[in-house]
Amino acid sequence: xxxxxxxxxxxxxxxxxxxxxxxxxxxxxxxxxxxxxxxxxxxxxxxxxxxxxxxxxxxxxxxxxxxxxxxxxxxxxxxxxxxxxxxxxxxxxxxxxxxxxxxxxxxxxxxxxxxxxxxxxxxxxxxxxxxxxxxxxxxxxxxxxxxxxxxxxxxxxxxxxxxxxxxxxxxxxxxxxxxxxxxxxxxxxxxxxxxxxxxxxxxxxxxxxxxxxxxxxxxxxxxxxxxxxxxxxxxxxxxxxxxxxxxxxxx
Amino acid sequence: xxxxxxxxxxxxxxxxxxxxxxxxxxxxxxxxxxxxxxxxxxxxxxxxxxxxxxxxxxxxxxxxxxxxxxxxxxx
Numbered sequence: 001x002x003x004x005x006x007x008x009x010x011x012x013x014x015x016x017x018x019x020x021x022x023x024x025x026x027x028x029x030x031x032x033x034x035x036x037x038x039x040x041x042x043x044x045x046x047x048x049x050x051x052x053x054x055x056x057x058x059x060x061x062x063x064x065x066x067x068x069x070x071x072x073x074x075x076x077x078x079x080x081x082x083x084x085x086x087x088x089x090x091x092x093x094x095x096x097x098x099x100x101x102x103x104x105x106x107x108x109x110x111x112x113x114x115x116x117x118x119x120x121x122x123x124x125x126x127x128x129x130x131x132x133x134x135x136x137x138x139x140x141x142x143x144x145x146x147x148x149x150x151x152x153x154x155x156x157x158x159x160x161x162x163x164x165x166x167x168x169x170x171x172x173x174x175x176x177x178x179x180x181x182x183x184x185x186x187x188x189x190x191x192x193x194x195x196x197x198x199x200x201x202x203x204x205x206x207x208x209x210x211x212x213x214x215x216x217x218x219x220x221x222x223x224x225x226x227x228x229x230x231x232x233x234x235x236x237x238x239x240x241x242x243x244x245x246x247x248x249x250x251x
Numbered sequence: 252x253x254x255x256x257x258x259x260x261x262x263x264x265x266x267x268x269x270x271x272x273x274x275x276x277x278x279x280x281x282x283x284x285x286x287x288x289x290x291x292x293x294x295x296x297x298x299x300x301x302x303x304x305x306x307x308x309x310x311x312x313x314x315x316x317x318x319x320x321x322x323x324x325x326x
Contacts, residue, residue, distance in 0.1 A: 095288060098295035149291040 004233035008033035011081050012230060015065055015118065016088030018045035020188030021137060023052070024219020025085055025226045030054040032227055037078055039063045040088065065114035066106075075121045081128050083230040086115035087137040089156075093149040104152055111156035116163055128176060133230045134167070136160050136180040137222065143182050143241050144249050157182075161241055168239030177238040181225045184245035186217035212247030221246075252301060257320045260300060264292035275317035280310065297323060 012029050016022035018040030026036050030053040038053075040046050043062045050060055061077050063070040065088050089111045092103060115136060122128045141147065142154030143161045160180060168178040208214065225244045228234050243249060252260075254275060262273040268284045279285060290310060297305050303326045313319040 093291065094295050095292045097292065098299060148287045 005227055005231045006033055007083075007227065007231055010083055010230065011035045011037065011079055012083040012085065013037040013039065013078060013081050013122075014085045014087060015039050015115070016137075017049050018042045019049075021183070021186055021219045021222050022085070022087040023049045025087060025137075025223040027052050027054075028220060028223035028227060029230065030058065032231070034083075034230070037061060037081070039065075039074055065118055066109040068117070071114065071118050071121060074118065075125050075127055078122070078127050081122065081132060083133045083135070084119065084122060084128060085135045085137065085226055085230070086119065088114070089137065091150075092152045094152060095149060096151050099152060104155070107152050107156050108159075111153070112159045112163075115160070119167070123171070123176075131175040132177075133234070134171075134176065134178045135226050135229045136164055136178075137226075138164075138180040138182050138241065140182045140184050140243060140245050140249055143180075144243060164241070165239050172238060177229070177234065179229045179234070179238060179240050179242060181222060181229070182241045182243045182245070183217055183222050184211070184248040186219060186222060188219065210248055210251060211245075212250055215246060217244065217246060254317060254320055257323075258316055260296055261293065261316055261319075264289055264296055273316060275320075276315045278314055279316050279319070280314070 007029055012034045014022055014026045014029070014036060017026045017036075017038035022040065026038050026049055030036055033055065035055070036053055036058040038046055038049055038058065039061045041062070041064045043060070046060045046062060050058060059079070061074050063074040065071055065074070090107060092107045094103060119134055128134070138160045139153070139157040141150050142157035146154040164178050164180045171178055221244055225242050229237065229242065258273050258275065261279070262268070262270045265282070265284050268282055272282070294305055297303055301323060303323050305323060309319065309322050313322050
């Protein structure tokens with residue numbers, strides 16, 4: 001059966017594949033026929049993702065993309081790729097007056113600088129073949145909206161949006177496409193890193209009241225967007241921010 | 252840090268509420284200016300000045316500034 005969304009014969013690198021959205025993307029892409037290169041900091045959790053992948057030929061490369069040596073090793077050990085999903089990221093909640101050098105450098109290193117340097121090196125070392133698809137998991141925060149306490153996170157994601165545009169323009173010559181996905185809230189382990197600030201009740205409010213489609217997102221909602229952007233179905237799509245938010249930014 | 256110093260730190264995160272409105276028995280969540288921004292500022296200043304991490308539950312489990320201070324001291 002004809003399926004323009006198939007990822008058969010495509011090798012896709014997914015960062016932050018040890019949990020949350022990254023794990024969901026890796027698993028769903030494997031169901032669409034892709035061979036996965038999954039990376040993240042925790043080998044134990046990468047193994048959990050690995051065992052949930054369908055098909056075979058997948059590989060694990062443990063790496064922390066906030067560390068330059070890890071980026072270099074990841075690129076050198078990686079097979080030839082047809083796609084890359086820059087998903088690894090952290091949240092950080094703090095008001096503007098309490099931003100300090102350590103806090104802003106930490107989040108920019110992981111959410112912005114690491115993914116950009118990884119992408120750059122993959123291209124330089126010709127690990128991304130022509131007609132590849134590069135996807136960034138960004139956020140509606142910093143690209144469309146923001147929220148109290150999210151300024152540093154918004155900063156890190158807004159910068160990705162700028163990178164996507166510039167890179168999309170440059171790489172169009174080799175028919176490589178660069179896009180981002182901007183999800184609203186997808187409750188995963190990442191929330192536990194948010195200072196445990198929100199109570200269960202607050203999360204419930206956030207989850208149901210602000211979403212016209214009546215619920216928050218799941219990793220699979222985001223993975224389906226990634227499948228579209230990685231597949232030949234989106235051959236004429238580059239430089240976009242694909243908002244996947246259950247209607248959140250409408251209200 | 253003693254209670255009075257904490258109250259000074261606490262009141263410093265508010266722009267409009269006069270400093271003399273902050274007492275040990277002030278029901279801080281009933282202040283007009285208490286919202287997500289001021290609560291995040293309290294979390295941040297406690298982290299920076301006292302190197303203690305408070306969470307949303309600490310606000311739910313305290314009513315007065317003194318109760319919040321005691322909760323923080325117990326961490």
